[in-house]
Structures are given as structure tokens and as C-alpha cells.
Amino acid sequence: MEFNTDQIKFDEKGFVPAIVQDCYSGKVLMLAYMNKQSLEKTLETGTTWFYSRSRNELWNKGATSGHFQQVKRMSYDCDGDAVLVEVEQLGVACHTGEASCFHNEVYSQDPFADYNREIVTELYQFLQDRKLNPVEGSYTNYLFEKGLDKILKKIGEETTEVIIGAKNPDREELIFELADLIYHSLVLMIEKDIRIEELKKELMKRMTKKQQKGKDKILPM
Numbered sequence: 001m002e003f004n005t006d007q008i009k010f011d012e013k014g015f016v017p018a019i020v021q022d023c024y025s026g027k028v029l030m031l032a033y034m035n036k037q038s039l040e041k042t043l044e045t046g047t048t049w050f051y052s053r054s055r056n057e058l059w060n061k062g063a064t065s066g067h068f069q070q071v072k073r074m075s076y077d078c079d080g081d082a083v084l085v086e087v088e089q090l091g092v093a094c095h096t097g098e099a100s101c102f103h104n105e106v107y108s109q110d111p112f113a114d115y116n117r118e119i120v121t122e123l124y125q126f127l128q129d130r131k132l133n134p135v136e137g138s139y140t141n142y143l144f145e146k147g148l149d150k151i152l153k154k155i156g157e158e159t160t161e162v163i164i165g166a167k168n169p170d171r172e173e174l175i176f177e178l179a180d181l182i183y184h185s186l187v188l189m190i191e192k193d194i195r196i197e198e199l200k201k202e203l204m205k206r207m208t209k210k211q212q213k214g215k216d217k218i219l220p221m
Helices: 036-045 119-132 139-148 146-165 171-191 196-215
Strands: 016-022 028-034 049-052 057-060 069-076 083-089
Touching: 028 036, 028 049, 028 083, 036 049, 036 057, 036 069, 119 139, 119 171, 119 196, 139 146, 139 171, 146 171
Parallel strands: 016 083
Antiparallel strands: 016 028, 049 057, 069 083
């Protein structure tokens, strides 16, 4: 069925709450409000537009900070009075510098809940933010300032350390070195403008081919 904005039940002031969710991790990033015009602009441009009730104006998320939200999917609830926007978040979502606006914890039964999140995606977004908003003394910014050759040198060093770690009996050392390699690989991805989405698509493509053909010729898996 073709979507029409008339299917949304805007409130008496012409607004509808829009819940923004990371399309990879599933984390809720923010809650904002849309009117009919901002909803239409979101669908038209592929980035999120909202209506500021305090400033009485439309605003495009990321227009000032560079932390744009690339819309991947939109849906509305059974009553038509709330919108869910699934996005690829560039940088962080919250103006405080936090990945999500919902960072003030009220209650948690599981003290290790954070480990269940998409940490690689969150780290990628954090590193993106470092490049967009440099912090003095940041090692990440040091790598970006030095450029590609320095990043590649570090990846070579970390790869060697992973090999050495794998030959040693210390499991924690190997985990530490693998984490270093992943971190520097993410820095390289950002330097070369490769998105997490592209990497995941490639991995999904390989898994699909593997399942269809039952062979490993195309796949290093």
C-alpha cells in the first residue's frame, strides 16, 4: 500500500512523536516531533527533519553538527499516532556528545547490559565524531592528522601483535590485541569513507552466497 501522510494522526497542534532508532544496534537514539512538512522533507531527502516546538521552525538533524541521520526505514504504529524512524547515525545523536539522548539510567537489572549492544557500530560513530569534532590530545585525532600512511603503519603493527598474541598462551593478551586491530581498522574505514553499512552488506552477501552454494571458494569463511 502506498504511503500517504494523511495516514498519520497528527495531534491538535499538528505534531506526531518520532522515535529514532539505530538501524544496526536497535538502540533508541532520540525522540523528537514532526509535523506534516518535516515528515514530507524526511521522505524527500532521506535524512531526518523535525519541528522544534521551542523555536517554531523546521530543523534538519546534523545540519549544524554534521551528525546526520540517513533514513533506512520508516513505519508508524497501529494507531497511526507515532512514527518510528530507523537510521544510520553519522557521529552521535545527542547534543551532549553521548551516542543516545537516553543516557541517564534510571534502573538496570543487568549490570552488563551495555555489552549486549552493537559496540562496534557505537565505536565507529564515536570515531566519526572525533574526526568531525577534534579533541586536543586525542590519539584518534593524532591518527587522522597524520593521515593514511600512519594509520596503515599502525594496522601493520597491530596485525603483527595479533599474530604474536595468538602464538602465546595468554588469552587476555590476544583479546587486547584483537581489540586494538579492530579499533585501527575502524579508523581506516573512516579515513577512506567506508561506512559500517557497506562492510555489513559485504559480510551478508558472503553469508548468503555460502548458504546458497554450500562452498567456500568465494568466501574466506
